[in-house]
Amino acid sequence: MTSQLPETHRALQLISTEEPLQVKSFQTPQPGPGNAVVRVLAANVISYSGEVYNGKRQYPFPRPFVPGSTAIGRIAAVGPDATTLTPGQLVLLDCTIRGRDDPTAIILSGIAQGFTEGGRKLMSGEWRNSTYAEYTKFPLENCIPLNEQRLLGSPSAGGMGYSVEDLCQISRFLVSYGGLDDIGLKPGETVIVAPATGQFGSGAVRVALAMGASRVIAMGRNEAALKQLSTLNDRVATVKITGDEKADAEALKKLGPADVFFDISPPMAAGSTHFKSAIAALRHSGRISLMGGVQADMSFFYIDFMHRNLSMKGTWMYSRAQIFNFIKLIDSGILPLGEKAGLTVSGKFGLEGWQEAFETASKAGTDETVVIAP
Ligand SMILES: NC(=O)c1ccc[n+]([C@@H]2O[C@H](COP(=O)([O-])OP(=O)(O)OC[C@H]3O[C@@H](n4cnc5c(N)ncnc54)[C@H](OP(=O)(O)O)[C@@H]3O)[C@@H](O)[C@H]2O)c1
Structure with a gap:
């Protein structure tokens, strides 16, 4: 499906672990078979992000690439084989990308290419760039539809009243x-x-x-x-x-x-x-x-x-089926998010604030979430 994607967008790029990340302008990714282009609203920052991108943890990833993590976004455009996903839809972007012809080839988008030749291939090519960006291209199967009315809607209308940043706690x-x-x-x-x-x-x-x-x-x-x-x-x-x-x-x-x-x-x-x-x-x-x-x-x-x-x-991460079962705990309110559950968003940073975001996440308490909102 065609969309009105801007020609260019901004993203955070890691060139090498020896130098600071840089915010740069890139051609906006275009949708194709099997994928969607998503406007990233808020992306999770894990507590040890700084150690991943400065090389201390020695996670394998290609260089240069756009780092990131599981995120919340809105579909901007979909490839021709999308059957239910449509532009405007709120989705969870699951960072666990698997080879379609070999599901044991696993990468964590924006974090690590895993430990197989297949994973290396996935992350050095098609799925190189992740969610610390205004737009990202993700496999259709990694765009998990969220019930926006239920999750973001006001409690008076039967919603949970969460913010987009609260939803990053799902990760x-x-x-x-x-x-x-x-x-x-x-x-x-x-x-x-x-x-x-x-x-x-x-x-x-x-x-x-x-x-x-x-x-x-x-x-x-x-x-x-x-x-x-x-x-x-x-x-x-x-x-x-x-x-x-x-x-x-x-x-x-x-x-x-x-x-x-x-x-x-x-x-x-x-x-x-x-x-x-x-x-x-x-x-x-x-x-x-x-x-x-x-x-x-x-x-x-x-x-x-x-x-x-x-x-x-x-267990490394979770299966796609487990995501859908888990979302039921969120939709039903059995596992509450946000301030009413004592969970706070202790930092929301733009792309330029990446360093502060990583530092804040490294010091965050058990109930705190830090996000990058590109
Ligand atoms: N399998 C997967 O799919 C998957 C996914 C995500 C993460 N992980 C792994 O999970 C690990 C933990 O994640 P996290 O978010 O909880 O990490 P985190 O926020 O960095 O917290 C580290 C935890 O480990 C404790 N710790 C640190 N050094 C310790 C030691 N020497 N002895 C005992 N406890 C120690 C810390 O306790 P103190 O407060 O006492 O320092 C804290 O509870 C990550 O490092 C990652 O490798 C695995």
């Missing part, structure tokens, strides 16, 4: 939904989330509550953040990671037995004692979800796993 919740759904979290179960004091970790506490966990045990080092999490709901309990593996396991067991251990450790937590404490506190047939970014060999006591029928599953 952090979706990640843990993928892992918790993959290991079949059921209502009434007890979940250990660790570490629970980061952006995705604290998101997991809220998601587990929304999925019906009868108890969510938030583990972390930061006592103030744990205290904050405990005020969310009386189903939340907290255990501090003290570094004493056995003592922490005993503290968890007193609140258990736990059915599920959801781990979302960053690379820095590779040596943390919480892995063994949490595994020790699982009941027979307990399940473990690994969603963190630890780059290390981890050890566990083999026969203990066998005797207790434990199972462990890694």
Whole structure:
């Protein structure tokens, strides 16, 4: 479908990790088969963005490219094979792009090209540029329609009264939904989330509550953040990671037995004692979800796993089907967003404010979201 796209648009470009990002003018992308061009309204900024784009985290991506993350946007134009998406529609732009002929070739748009040759090809070519831009081209299947009337509409008209920026909070919740759904979290179960004091970790506490966990045990080092999490709901309990593996396991067991251990450790937590404490506190047939970014060999006591029928599953992001199931939790209000849920947008920056956006995100509290609104 044709549209009135401007000839040029502005986007943030990473030329190399050794130099600052630059805001530049580019030809506006044009729609084609299998994709849509979307006006980006607000794009999420993850807490460790600065470390991704300055090279510290050594994420693989092509250079130059337009960084970004999962975003909220409005369809500006669609390719000829779009069947339901139409210009003007509010969408979630899911950053998890998969090869159409090989869904195991995965990239995180604007963040990493993944670890396969297919991923490298996807991100160095067609899907090189992401959402820190006025316009972006995205696969049709990554444009997830949102019920604008319900989500942005006024409460007096049956809406939730959210802002576009509030909707960016979906991004952090979706990640843990993928892992918790993959290991079949059921209502009434007890979940250990660790570490629970980061952006995705604290998101997991809220998601587990929304999925019906009868108890969510938030583990972390930061006592103030744990205290904050405990005020969310009386189903939340907290255990501090003290570094004493056995003592922490005993503290968890007193609140258990736990059915599920959801781990979302960053690379820095590779040596943390919480892995063994949490595994020790699982009941027979307990399940473990690994969603963190630890780059290390981890050890566990083999026969203990066998005797207790434990199972462990890694999950990178989530499936498209999981997104649609998750959106039901948002539409229904079971998982509330925005200020009424105690979630604030602590920073909204233009493209030029990228550095401040990354700094603000790195210091954001568990209930704070930072966005770039190009
Ligand atoms: N599988 C996926 O699809 C997926 C998606 C997104 C992210 N991730 C991974 O998830 C990781 C965590 O995300 P996030 O947003 O929660 O990160 P974050 O906001 O940077 O928070 C980091 C968390 O780790 C804790 N931590 C840091 N160093 C630690 C240590 N030495 N021992 C114990 N805890 C430690 C922090 O606790 P303190 O407050 O005590 O410092 C905080 O709770 C990311 O680094 C990324 O690799 C995976």
